[in-house]
Amino acid sequence: MTFDLRLIPLFPFLGAVLLMLFGRKWSRDFVFVVAALAIGAACVVSADACFFQLPDAGAGGLTDVVGTWIATGDLHIDLAFRMDGLSGVMCMVITFVGLLIHVFAAGYMADDPDYARFFAYLNLFCGAMLVLVLGDSLPVLFIGWEGVGLCSYLLIGFWYSSNDNADAGKKAFITNRIGDFGFLLGMFLLFQYAGSLSVPDITSAATATGPLMQPLWLGQPVAFWAALFLFVGATGKSAQIPLYVWLPDAMAGPTPVSALIHAATMVTAGVYMIARMHAVYMLVPAAMAIVAVVGAATAMFAAVIGFAQNDFKKVLAYSTVSQLGFMFAGVGTGNFDGGIFHLVTHAFFKAGLFLCAGSVMHAMSGSGDIRIMGGLRKKLPVTHAVFAACWLAICGIVPFSGFFSKDSIIAGAFGTEIYGEHLAWVGKLVCVMLMLAALGTAFYMTRLYLLVFSGDETRADEKIKHHIHESPPIMTVPLAVLAIGATLIGLIGLPGGLVHHPEANLLAHELQPVVGAELEVAPSIEWGFMAASLGLAVIGIMVAVAFYRGGYKEPARAFGAKFPGFLRLVQDKFRIDELYDRVFIRPIKTFSRGLFTFVDRIIVDKILVEGTGFVVDIFARLARAVQGGDGQRYMAVFAVGVAVLVHFATQPTLPFTKLKVTQTGRAVEVDAHRGNKQSTRPLEYAFDFGDGRPIVKGTAAEQRHDYDRAGNYTIHVTVRDPRWGTENDLKEKVEVR
Amino acid sequence: MPTSYYLILSFVLFLIGTAGVLLRRNALIVLMGIELQINGGNLALLAFSRQLNDLKGHVFAFLIIALAAAEAAVGLAILVGLFRSRQTINLDEATLMKR
Numbered sequence: 001m002t003f004d005l006r007l008i009p010l011f012p013f014l015g016a017v018l019l020m021l022f023g024r025k026w027s028r029d030f031v032f033v034v035a036a037l038a039i040g041a042a043c044v045v046s047a048d049a050c051f052f053q054l055p056d057a058g059a060g061g062l063t064d065v066v067g068t069w070i071a072t073g074d075l076h077i078d079l080a081f082r083m084d085g086l087s088g089v090m091c092m093v094i095t096f097v098g099l100l101i102h103v104f105a106a107g108y109m110a111d112d113p114d115y116a117r118f119f120a121y122l123n124l125f126c127g128a129m130l131v132l133v134l135g136d137s138l139p140v141l142f143i144g145w146e147g148v149g150l151c152s153y154l155l156i157g158f159w160y161s162s163n164d165n166a167d168a169g170k171k172a173f174i175t176n177r178i179g180d181f182g183f184l185l186g187m188f189l190l191f192q193y194a195g196s197l198s199v200p201d202i203t204s205a206a207t208a209t210g211p212l213m214q215p216l217w218l219g220q221p222v223a224f225w226a227a228l229f230l231f232v233g234a235t236g237k238s239a240q241i242p243l244y245v246w247l248p249d250a251m252a253g254p255t256p257v258s259a260l261i262h263a264a265t266m267v268t269a270g271v272y273m274i275a276r277m278h279a280v281y282m283l284v285p286a287a288m289a290i291v292a293v294v295g296a297a298t299a300m301f302a303a304v305i306g307f308a309q310n311d312f313k314k315v316l317a318y319s320t321v322s323q324l325g326f327m328f329a330g331v332g333t334g335n336f337d338g339g340i341f342h343l344v345t346h347a348f349f350k351a352g353l354f355l356c357a358g359s360v361m362h363a364m365s366g367s368g369d370i371r372i373m374g375g376l377r378k379k380l381p382v383t384h385a386v387f388a389a390c391w392l393a394i395c396g397i398v399p400f401s402g403f404f405s406k407d408s409i410i411a412g413a414f415g416t417e418i419y420g421e422h423l424a425w426v427g428k429l430v431c432v433m434l435m436l437a438a439l440g441t442a443f444y445m446t447r448l449y450l451l452v453f454s455g456d457e458t459r460a461d462e463k464i465k466h467h468i469h470e471s472p473p474i475m476t477v478p479l480a481v482l483a484i485g486a487t488l489i490g491l492i493g494l495p496g497g498l499v500h501h502p503e504a505n506l507l508a509h510e511l512q513p514v515v516g517a518e519l520e521v522a523p524s525i526e527w528g529f530m531a532a533s534l535g536l537a538v539i540g541i542m543v544a545v546a547f548y549r550g551g552y553k554e555p556a557r558a559f560g561a562k563f564p565g566f567l568r569l570v571q572d573k574f575r576i577d578e579l580y581d582r583v584f585i586r587p588i589k590t591f592s593r594g595l596f597t598f599v600d601r602i603i604v605d606k607i608l609v610e611g612t613g614f615v616v617d618i619f620a621r622l623a624r625a626v627q628g629g630d631g632q633r634y635m636a637v638f639a640v641g642v643a644v645l646v647h648f649a650t651q652p653t654l655p656f657t658k659l660k661v662t663q664t665g666r667a668v669e670v671d672a673h674r675g676n677k678q679s680t681r682p683l684e685y686a687f688d689f690g691d692g693r694p695i696v697k698g699t700a701a702e703q704r705h706d707y708d709r710a711g712n713y714t715i716h717v718t719v720r721d722p723r724w725g726t727e728n729d730l731k732e733k734v735e736v737r
Numbered sequence: 738m739p740t741s742y743y744l745i746l747s748f749v750l751f752l753i754g755t756a757g758v759l760l761r762r763n764a765l766i767v768l769m770g771i772e773l774q775i776n777g778g779n780l781a782l783l784a785f786s787r788q789l790n791d792l793k794g795h796v797f798a799f800l801i802i803a804l805a806a807a808e809a810a811v812g813l814a815i816l817v818g819l820f821r822s823r824q825t826i827n828l829d830e831a832t833l834m835k836r
Contacts, residue, residue: 630828631828
């Protein structure tokens with residue numbers, strides 16, 4: 001069924017263009033209205049498509065072909081959009097959370113001089129993200145993929161006057177480029193072997209006997225390598241090991257950006273992409289195992305780093321990396337609706353947490369250092385309530401949303417059967433890693449909550465304390481909506497196996513046509529994991545309460561004093577940035593410097609540029625000697641030139657002639673007349689018939705000759721112009737029978 | 738007399754004129770050389786005209802004589818101008834085109 005899906009990304013793009021062109025002249029209120037209307041319209045159209053059109057649309061979902069984009073050789077790519085359950089869910093999350101964040105940003109950015117530019121970028125981002133999730137082929141998806149990367153870069157470096165912000169933007173962009181390279185390789189492989197880049201074509205090519213199962217390298221099939229390369233792209237965009245390093249730095253951008261791009265939407269693009277390409281991934285359990293293990297490792301690793309960060313947004317950034325790891329572990333264990341479910345719940349609670357961070361930093365005169373916070377519970381009651389709801393959600397406390405989604409992933413990892421026999425341990429390993437990560441999550445989030453909100457005294461100086469105030473309604477209302485979402489959104493994904501009602505899991509029901517049926521786990525296991533993850537969350541919270549309630553408590557100090565080296569290592573984020581600097585960045589810089597001094601300075605500058613000048617200079621010196629300004633010398637050269645020209649122009653040319661041979665039996669008639677240019681000048685002809693008889697000379701152009709014997713002969717005719725003495729030899733072979 | 742005699746004379750005249758133009762330094766002599774070249778050309782025209790029994794050659798020759806007169810007038814005027822500006826008509830010293 002067709003539907004004007006193009007409208008969905010069109011509205012934000014239109015808003016972005018209008019704001020870029022006219023935003024500076026418009027008042028702030030009007031800028032905000034345009035931006036919010038753009039994303040609001042996209043939200044309304046998405047909701048119409050997703051809730052009213054999609055249920056009647058049939059298996060293919062809603063489609064919209066705008067036109068042919070690329071058609072060359074075997075490659076045919078339409079600029080086409082498709083909405084099925086998966087992209088519908090994504091669209092709703094993007095537009096709805098996006099709308100809330102636009103509203104919040106109107107308050108948060110109220111004093112910023114570049115108000116219009118900010119909203120233009122936000123709109124542009126939403127448009128690109130919607131293209132990403134609606135694209136029906138990998139190249140269209142890739143446009144959105146690159147578009148959100150660009151917006152991410154623009155918004156991280158939004159306050160570009162500070163070098164650190166600009167550097168963070170560059171770091172994000174370059175790290176993403178590395179991933180995108182992998183993504184492109186994956187696309188090339190899929191095109192070469194599946195013959196198409198449209199998602200339905202690839203899905204139908206991805207069968208156990210299809211072209212993607214041909215062995216390629218190291219005995220692994222094409223699908224394995226394609227999946228792996230695409231996953232490299234996903235690790236860049238979604239901040240997984242080893243390309244996660246840009247995300248914490250990306251917190252340099254304005255907080256609404258962190259909430260929208262670096263928590264709720266863009267960073268989930270990798271998870272979305274894997275769910276979109278699930279047909280390819282499901283072919284090769286080994287690739288799925290890599291996705292799941294990398295996800296689970298990232299979840300654990302980032303959670304540990306989160307233990308010791310002292311910047312509000314940095315904690316949330318590592319928390320995001322960690323939660324994205326959960327999502328990858330979800331899709332990597334074949335639990336696609338679990339991964340997407342966590343994506344949705346995470347979008348709500350993490351956007352809420354980030355906006356709370358914005359609200360708190362707004363109150364703290366812009367500082368994000370949690371060491372100087374504390375006791376904000378009473379001073380910022382609304383923010384506190386929202387943060388508490390989102391905190392319980394991310395820790396996984398029943399009945400907040402994160403509980404259901406995280407449990408779905410953990411139980412799914414334990415119960416999954418996609419790996420076959422010899423990789424069966426992967427699911428169990430991932431399950432254990434995720435449970436440890438969940439424990440860590442509960443700990444560091446509780447630490448964050450307590451250090452910011454608990455206690456009676458704020459540890460900041462008087463000047464900041466004096467300023468602390470609750471944010472205006474334009475900021476708190478979106479917060480409240482997100483808190484409600486973070487609390488209740490878990491209801492869309494209740495495990496169907498528990499209530500013996502397959503449609504209880506609304507999300508899985510919605511996704512079922514796209515990624516297959518819900519991964520169901522036996523009720524006993526499900527209950528067991530629910531209890532276990534709840535228990536782990538409570539343990540994590542209890543430990544954190546002992547450590548940090550009302551400020552840094554004795555156990556926290558004692559722990560820090562006991563393992564100072566470990567504490568420093570964690571605070572320094574395991575010095576991964578430094579490692580990358582040593583291993584990759586410095587060698588590249590040294591190499592580049594070498595290229596600069598050798599290739600650029602010597603080859604380009606000296607040899608090519610100055611060499612060209614030198615050659616021109618030499619010829620110019622020679623030419624200058626000729627240009628004496630003496631008219632007589634010029635005339636002499638002219639006379640010589642004319643003489644040479646006349647000499648060649650008056651050269652006698654050979655008369656154009658050709659041989660015509662007519663055979664009748666053993667008699668041949670040779671006609672050596674000139675071509676079409678007849679002249680009265682008599683020419684001399686000499687005929688040699690090649691059979692040993694004397695040469696016939698005369699002025700006649702035609703001769704008749706009788707051969708005595710059969711055989712092959714070559715007739716030579718020499719045409720001579722007696723006036724100039726020029727000669728022309730003509731040859732013709734005859735076969736006489 | 739055969740046409741070739743006239744043509745040889747015409748060629749000799751042209752060569753003498755060319756030598757004058759290229760080798761002499763006095764601009765007045767150069768002008769005279771040009772005159773000789775023109776007349777060499779004229780002679781060739783007249784010779785062919787006679788051989789081919791066609792009066793067009795004579796018409797051309799008269800045209801060229803008129804042209805040569807105009808050329809001499811302009812040339813002499815330039816010489817006068819040259820002499821006024823640099824008190825010499827030696828062509829070695831008139832290398833203004835270098836600049």
